[in-house]
Amino acid sequence: MKRLMCVMLSLMMVMMLLPTSFAAEDSELTKVVKIAKGRLQIPEEFTEFYSNEYDAVGQKSYELRWSTEDSKKRINVSVLFDGEIVSYNYNNNDYDYDRKGFAPFDKAEYTKLAKEWIERVNPTYTPEISEDVEVNIGSIYSTSVSVTFNREKNGIEVDGNYVRISLDKFTGEVLSMYSNWTREQNIKSPEGVITKEEAAKILGEKSELKLRYYKLRDENRAVLMYTPENSYMMIDAFTGEDFTVEFIDAELGATTGGAGGGAAEAPMADNAAKEEAEVELSEKEIEAVEELESLLTKEALTGIIRRMANTEIATFDVKTVDYRRVEIKGKMTYIATVRLEKDNNMSGSVTFDAKTGELHSFSTYLPYRYNKKQNVKYDRMESNAMEFMRTWAPAIAGKAKNFDEYQNSEYFYFTHNENGIEYRGNSVNMRVDKETGKILSFSKSWDTSTTFDSPEGILNVEEATAKYTEAAPPELLYIANKRVRYASNNAEELALIYRLPHDAPSYIDAKTGAAYDWNMGQMQEENPDAYVLQKDIEGHWAEEVIKILAENGIVLSYEEEFRPDEAITQKEIALLITCFEGNARPYAVPESEYTAYIDRMVRRGIIKENEKNPNKKITREETVTYLVRLFGYESAAELSGIFKTGFSDEAAISPDKIGYVAIAKALKLVKGNGGKFNPKNNVTRAELAMMLYNALTV
Secondary structure, eight states, rough: HHHHHHHHHHHHHHHSOOOOOOOSSSOHHHHHHHHHHHHHHHHHOOOEEEEEEEEEEEEEEEEEEEEESSSSSSEEEEEEESSEEOOOOOEEETTOOOOOOOOSSSSHHHHHHHHHHHHHHHHTGGGGGEEEEEEOOOOOOOOEEEEEEEETTEEEEEEEEEEEEEETTOOOOEEEEEEOEEEEEEEEOOOOOOOHHHHHHHHHHOOOEEEEEEEOOOOSSSEEEEEOOOOOOOTTTTTEEEEEOEEOOOOOOOOOOOOOOOOOOOEEEEEHHHHHHHHOOOOOHHHHHHHHHHHHHHHHHHHHHTTTTBBGGGGGGEEEEEEEEEEEEEEEEEEEEEEETTTTTTTEEEEETTTTTOOEEEEEOOOOTOOOOSSSSSSHHHHHHHHHHHHOOOOTTEEEOOHHHHHSSSEEEEEEEETTTEEEEEEEEEEEEETOOOEEEEEEOOOOOOEEOOOOOOOHHHHHHHHHHHOOEEEEEEEEEETTOOOEEEEEEEEEEEOOOOOOOOOOEEETEEEEEEOOOOOOSSOTTSSOOGGGGGGGTTTHHHHHHHTTTTOOOOOSSOOOOOBBHHHHHHHHHHTTTSOOOOOOOGGGGHHHHHHHHHHHTTSSSSGOOOOOOOOOHHHHHHHHTTTOOOHHOOOOOOOOOTTTGGGOOOOOHHHHHHHHTTTTSSSOOOBBBTTTTBBBBBHHHHHHHHHHHO
8 A cells, every 4th residue: 555655645746746738738729828938930039919909890819019128129919719829019219210211132032031931830831822022222312222022823813811011121020020811711623714715705794884075184175085983893713793892791889970160250359450550552462442331242242142042042142252363264353251050050151252252162060860851753853953053154054964863862963964975074062952942052063165076087985995895905813702790701612703994994995995094095005114124234334333223213214215324414413312312202203393393402401593404415524513512512622722532633623522522432422434433524413323323332
């Protein structure tokens, strides 16, 4: 018995000395922490830890936080119950966010670093990462690089699924990660889907192209365009029928609120009469006063309102009239705003041309009635609106038409009817009380100077639809379906759908079939602002420098040719300095905008007022002068008699530029050629690229 007791005691002692993980199975949280800590390789200095648990619409997740004892460094991680890490963020209070410079790695190297991190942290993502990778290095002022991987299943993109990694630009260390990766229970096989050609035909028909007039930018002319009524619909990839994502609603709460306010008029000062006697008006001030005094009076405007039959405001009391000088269609005029009230709970406002009495707009504010009845039929309401328009806007009433077929509202939207075709650039908005038939509001935006193209020779809707789908072929995508609302990474299935791409055209020219984007700029097959290495750079001595600048947001040219050996002008230097400082990227800059860039340089003293000459080809000594001023060494450069440049042609340098050239050489912005600086030579585009590059690498 004693021997048995000794054995049992020994076993008990051994069990007590074993780690607790062997004593009982780990809790779910313990498992999650171990998975995250192992994959993320949390450094030992992160000694502090705590966690939170969340149940987001039935899906349990954990928020894990590690920090150093002084809390200067922190790691935040969101992990699902099975160990999937959905977000990661590393924060260091000592991080130098002001650091600037070129990225030491290229896009391929950043992609490799990010992918290796994903393989370690979320290995289940790796097989489904698409080859379509977006890398954003940013500018020389950015401290991080963003790498975004999209998700694919069976070679088909999964809509909205991606993982984005942010890396330290200078070290390649991962700073953060966020993923939107659907957890589906099943997935549709792509076998048996309809062809893209069949999908294009169905989507084209469902897009319902409508023929309308649209005004061209910078022109006072409206042209005929087809535009889709439904551009974001989806169809089932197997049947071609309309597809809508199914949601399982969770129980939600809602809050409502409101606000209101008012203002009181301030009385005139008591000493106004004394001040009036001591002040004389100039001739222009007198003219302005006389013009204001010639405007329609409060009484005259009240009389007009009283004649506004079939409106509520005709019986309201006029409280105030404000006169405001504004510019309309290039001409200065006065607008009168009349404010009205009745019985303390009803109000309104009316705006007129203060000289002619032409009605611009009015609104009525009545107490809200939830149980308002439809006593007046829609057709009669529309007739009342047209009758009011014929009385108060006769010049446009004959061209206004209600194209809206929706007939269950108090609101009417009349647009310009030209040749039986709608032009939404001219419109009249009205509200008619469905209980009384009275006009409650009126406003117009109508330019009578617009000209309209003839509808002769236009494409029919079938031809336009073909052009539309040709410009934007449909995409076959997986999409998360039957998912819990507000828990977008959980779905019963990945369904297959076809849809038109998000960059599908907004307009099709009804005569030429050309595709246009939302801003009426003709669509390009490729992004016109995307930098592509120009052919005339290949093999040039500055090729690598120009490429590095472009990758870091400093692009000297988006034109088809770079023209590296062409002299650069002052306006181009002003633009490039702005870009160099991270304030702008020089896409297609209109000639009229260059003035703003030069003026900015003048205000900062980089280019002096007497040096302004936008189209002048700039010399080497002038260029280094601008750059030395930019870097803050102007006061030192202006000291006379203390500088030697060391260039053999120093005598050719302008005396007031000696200090600038010497400092530029000391900063290694320039090195010279064969011992010469060549101060009067024009700076080429390639040479300026090298100077900007040197400024950040020496």
